[in-house]
Amino acid sequence: MILSDFDLKNYIKSGRIVIEPFDESIVRENGLDLRLGDEICELMGIEEVLDPYTASDISKYYNCHKxxxxxVKPYNKYLLTTLEYIRVPPELMAFVELRSTFARLGLAIPPTIIDGGFEGQITIELHGSAFPIKLRKGTRFLHIVFSKVTSPIERPYSGKYQRQRGVKLPHLPID
Incomplete structure (x- = not known):
């Protein structure tokens, strides 16, 4: 079951879903629009092989800045963060989508899920279009659709990205 704007407002009012900072304008018909934060990391095109199965200095593969x-350069890839810090209760999960206007400009994000129990700012990968596009901090950029799971999650998310702030680079080694 996908939550409506009525459901979302009640979840937020009761504190079951936390959105900080919250603005009524982000509540949409069947989801929330999250805004672009103030940090990006551009994936660098370097030739050095990265072995994700060993601990290594991942930062040299990214150019991060406020x-x-x-x-957004054509065909480049970036990690972006949301302005909002969110907390998802264990009876919900969420699908993250790019707002339609940006998709129509040729931008894309990979399929992304927010697990029940997650708390933090969202780090999202963005793929550039065929032409350069200017983006500004604070722009409603992502659309998040919340869905109830059939029963509360027994083991809510508590992974390595819990309570993240800003763009979080991959934690290595992968397991």
């Missing part, structure tokens, strides 16, 4: 606005 932004007010930036240009």
């Amino acid at each position: 932004i007010d606005e930036f240009i």
